[in-house]
Amino acid sequence: MKETLMNNTIPPLSAFSPYLSFTREEWAHLRDDAPLPLTEAEIKNLQGINERLSIEEVNTIYLPLSRLLNLYATASQKLHQTTNVFLNKQEKKVPYIIGVAGSVAVGKSTTSRIIQALLSRWDNHPKVELVTTDGFLYPNHVLESKGLLQRKGFPESYNIRRLMKFLYNVKSGNPNVEVPLYSHLAYDILPDVCQTIQQPDILIVEGINILQTGKQTDETSGPQIFVSDFLDFSVYVDASEQDLLSWYLQRFEILRETAFQNPASYFHRYASLSKEEALQFARGIWKDINGMNLRENILPTKYRATLILEKASDHSVEKIQLRKI
Ligand SMILES: Nc1ncnc2c1ncn2[C@@H]1O[C@H](COP(=O)(O)OP(=O)(O)O)[C@@H](O)[C@H]1O
Numbered sequence: 001m002k003e004t005l006m007n008n009t010i011p012p013l014s015a016f017s018p019y020l021s022f023t024r025e026e027w028a029h030l031r032d033d034a035p036l037p038l039t040e041a042e043i044k045n046l047q048g049i050n051e052r053l054s055i056e057e058v059n060t061i062y063l064p065l066s067r068l069l070n071l072y073a074t075a076s077q078k079l080h081q082t083t084n085v086f087l088n089k090q091e092k093k094v095p096y097i098i099g100v101a102g103s104v105a106v107g108k109s110t111t112s113r114i115i116q117a118l119l120s121r122w123d124n125h126p127k128v129e130l131v132t133t134d135g136f137l138y139p140n141h142v143l144e145s146k147g148l149l150q151r152k153g154f155p156e157s158y159n160i161r162r163l164m165k166f167l168y169n170v171k172s173g174n175p176n177v178e179v180p181l182y183s184h185l186a187y188d189i190l191p192d193v194c195q196t197i198q199q200p201d202i203l204i205v206e207g208i209n210i211l212q213t214g215k216q217t218d219e220t221s222g223p224q225i226f227v228s229d230f231l232d233f234s235v236y237v238d239a240s241e242q243d244l245l246s247w248y249l250q251r252f253e254i255l256r257e258t259a260f261q262n263p264a265s266y267f268h269r270y271a272s273l274s275k276e277e278a279l280q281f282a283r284g285i286w287k288d289i290n291g292m293n294l295r296e297n298i299l300p301t302k303y304r305a306t307l308i309l310e311k312a313s314d315h316s317v318e319k320i321q322l323r324k325i
């Protein structure tokens with residue numbers, strides 16, 4: 001009797017994880033069949049993205065990832081052709097869309113640019129473009145009029161409807177789709193410039209908000225659609241908040257010594273602060289904006305991603321989780 005009860009015991013929730021989990025060593029083996037070793041020129045090019053990026057990290061983490069993404073994108077292209085056969089429709093080029101999510105300062109931009117460079121090397125999708133969702137922030141004057149200047153990065157600071165319209169147009173195979181551009185130097189949307197997306201094979205969309213499913217405030221009724229509905233694959237880059245804060249402060253310090261010295265920079269007014277004063281100021285931004293946003297709106301989206309990269313304090317990826325269900 002006791003035995004039967006034991007056998008029927010419901011396993012803990014962790015037994016139902018929809019993810020497969022890999023150490024970096026296990027993950028590294030999965031590139032064994034990747035037929036594209038890096039050339040000297042490509043190694044140089046990748047270090048141009050970030051000089052602190054080690055080639056060991058590219059070989060161990062990002063080459064297997066590019067192999068996985070290549071397999072997924074190829075399978076998706078075939079599935080798309082199948083749908084066209086069923087619909088008796090002419091082939092139209094539709095990009096495979098990869099989202100890269102995670103906190104401010106976790107390395108989304110660096111990760112996206114590495115993925116972009118590595119994916120461009122595969123024969124079946126040489127044209128890989130990258131957009132960042134900060135282009136869909138409302139301009140400062142709009143944020144100011146809504147009382148949201150101190151909420152930059154929070155869901156309400158983005159024109160999500162415009163972001164979804166952009167993704168809809170790209171996924172519809174439209175030829176020239178425009179994206180507004182955000183400047184970290186001006187700390188604002190650039191009024192007269194935009195990026196044009198011209199039917200890439202793969203589009204990478206990087207942003208803190210791409211997996212969010214909060215209520216869309218401008219819709220009164222009807223079914224909800226989300227940014228993630230347009231993504232074919234998503235990566236969440238994760239790290240402890242302690243490391244995130246330290247990377248944010250390091251980046252702020254580098255910017256204080258470089259970009260903030262430029263009188264055109266929004267933060268130029270803080271260039272004359274002492275190092276300690278500047279760090280105090282940056283800590284305040286983290287506490288009141290980026291850290292709060294991480295806990296309230298970004299971290300809760302982690303387990304919606306197809307793949308999770310967990311970073312250690314030196315930016316090396318120490319654990320990888322891939323969705324199996
Ligand atoms: N793989 C990496 N190796 C070393 N440093 C990195 C790596 N990824 C990011 N960094 C550093 O971490 C900081 C944040 O990276 P960034 O890509 O700008 O983050 P995000 O786009 O998420 O705000 C930068 O100073 C960057 O140089």
Ligand SMILES: CC(C)(COP(=O)(O)O)[C@@H](O)C(=O)NCCC(=O)O
Pocket residue numbers: 103104105108132134152153154206207208285289290
């Ligand atoms: C524009 C952002 C919301 C976007 O973050 P990102 O995608 O660059 O990680 C962020 O960089 C930002 O400006 N946050 C507001 C507070 C600050 O760090 O200045």
